[in-house]
Amino acid sequence: MKKRTSIALIAVLGAAAIAAYLTRSSWNGAAPVAQAAPRARVVSVELAKAERKPVPFDVDSIGTVTPISSVALKSRVETTIVSVHFEDGAKVQEGDLLFTLDSRQIDAQIEQAEGMLMKDRAQLAGAERDVRRFSDLIGKGATTQVNVDNAKTASDILVGTIQADQSALDNLKVQKSYTLIRAPFSGRISQANVKVGNFVRPADTTALATINQMAPVYVSFAIPQRVLGDLREAMAAGSTSVIATIPNSGRSESGKVAMVENTVDSTTGMVTVRGIMSNPGETLWPGILVQTKLIVRTEEGVVVPTVAVQRSQTGNYVFTVKNGLAHVQPVTIERTFQGLSVITSGLAGSEDVVVDGQLLLTEGTRVEARPRKAGA
Structure with a gap:
C-alpha cells in the first residue's frame, strides 16, 4: 500500500510541474505572442496577348x-537515226531539232513523184491542144463530134491524174518532214533511248525520248x-x-x-x-x-496561342488576367492555324491570357507575370 501511495504522489507532482510550465507566461506577467497572418498565394505565370488580325482559312x-504536258517522242517512219541534236536531260525550246532520220529513200520517191507530175502535165497540155484543134475542125466540117468528145475526155482524165500525182507528192513531203523530229513545246528532255545508227519504226514500244513541261x-x-x-x-x-x-x-x-x-x-x-x-x-x-x-x-479573327486553351466538361476556356487576378473565360474555337487558335466568341482581342501555369489557377487567383521563355 505504501508503494502505491508513493507512485500516485509522484504522478500528481509531475502533472503539477507540467501545468506550471505551460502557464508560465501568465504567472510571469508576460503577454502571449501573436501569430502572423497567412500571406495570400501568388502564382507566377506566362502571359500572351489575344490579337485580332487577318487569319487565312487553309x-x-x-x-x-x-x-x-508530257510527250513520248516516236518515229513515224521506218528508217535509221542519223543525228541526235541534244544532251541528255537538257532544256529544250519549242521547235528545237532533236533527231534527224535517214530520208534518202523518201527523197528518191519525191523525185519520182515530181517526174510523174511533170509527165502528166505535159500530156495534159497535148490533150488540151487536141481539144482546141478538133473544136476548130468541127466548125469546118473536117472532123466528127466523136473526135472532139474523145479529146475532152482524155484532157479531163489527165487533170484527175495530175491531181493524184500532186497528192502523192504532198504525202511524200509530209513523210519527209517526219525525218526531222522537233520539240513540240518547251520543257526538259530525258536521256536519248536511241543513238546514231539505230533502226526505228512506228511500232516500237520504247520512245526515242520524253519531254516534260516544267x-x-x-x-x-x-x-x-x-x-x-x-x-x-x-x-x-x-x-x-x-x-x-x-x-x-x-x-x-x-x-x-x-x-x-x-x-x-x-x-x-x-x-x-x-x-x-x-x-x-x-x-x-x-x-x-x-x-x-x-x-x-x-x-479577320481573334487568335491566341493554342497552349492557352484549356478544356473541361463544359467546353473550352482560357484564363485571362486583369488587375493581377486570374479569371476563367469560356471561348469557342473555330480552328487552329500554325500554333494559334481562332476564337469566334469569348474574347474581343487585346486581353492578357495565360499560356503557362494554368494548373495552379482557379477563379480569382492572384498572379504575377514572368518573362516568356525564348522561342515561346
Whole structure:
C-alpha cells in the first residue's frame, strides 16, 4: 500500500510541474505572442496577348507534282537515226531539232513523184491542144463530134491524174518532214533511248525520248468534302491560292486552283484538287511529293496561342488576367492555324491570357507575370 501511495504522489507532482510550465507566461506577467497572418498565394505565370488580325482559312495536304504536258517522242517512219541534236536531260525550246532520220529513200520517191507530175502535165497540155484543134475542125466540117468528145475526155482524165500525182507528192513531203523530229513545246528532255545508227519504226514500244513541261506544272492533292463548298465560292471570287513546299528543304512555289474533280471519293470523303504553279525556277520536279497548303480565303479573327486553351466538361476556356487576378473565360474555337487558335466568341482581342501555369489557377487567383521563355 505504501508503494502505491508513493507512485500516485509522484504522478500528481509531475502533472503539477507540467501545468506550471505551460502557464508560465501568465504567472510571469508576460503577454502571449501573436501569430502572423497567412500571406495570400501568388502564382507566377506566362502571359500572351489575344490579337485580332487577318487569319487565312487553309487546308494542309500531301500533293504530287505532275507536268501539264508530257510527250513520248516516236518515229513515224521506218528508217535509221542519223543525228541526235541534244544532251541528255537538257532544256529544250519549242521547235528545237532533236533527231534527224535517214530520208534518202523518201527523197528518191519525191523525185519520182515530181517526174510523174511533170509527165502528166505535159500530156495534159497535148490533150488540151487536141481539144482546141478538133473544136476548130468541127466548125469546118473536117472532123466528127466523136473526135472532139474523145479529146475532152482524155484532157479531163489527165487533170484527175495530175491531181493524184500532186497528192502523192504532198504525202511524200509530209513523210519527209517526219525525218526531222522537233520539240513540240518547251520543257526538259530525258536521256536519248536511241543513238546514231539505230533502226526505228512506228511500232516500237520504247520512245526515242520524253519531254516534260516544267513551267508551269500541276500539283494534285485531296481535301475533305466539308471544305468543298467554301472552295467553290472562293474560286468564283478568285481568292484561292496554293503553296507547295518540298519537305525538309523549305523551297516552295505558289499558284492557284486550276480544277476541282467532279466526284467525291465515297470511301474516303475526299475530293481531288489540282493547282497550277508557275514554277519559273523549276523548283518543283514532276513526280515528287510536296506539302501543300490550300488557302481558301483570309478573314479577320481573334487568335491566341493554342497552349492557352484549356478544356473541361463544359467546353473550352482560357484564363485571362486583369488587375493581377486570374479569371476563367469560356471561348469557342473555330480552328487552329500554325500554333494559334481562332476564337469566334469569348474574347474581343487585346486581353492578357495565360499560356503557362494554368494548373495552379482557379477563379480569382492572384498572379504575377514572368518573362516568356525564348522561342515561346
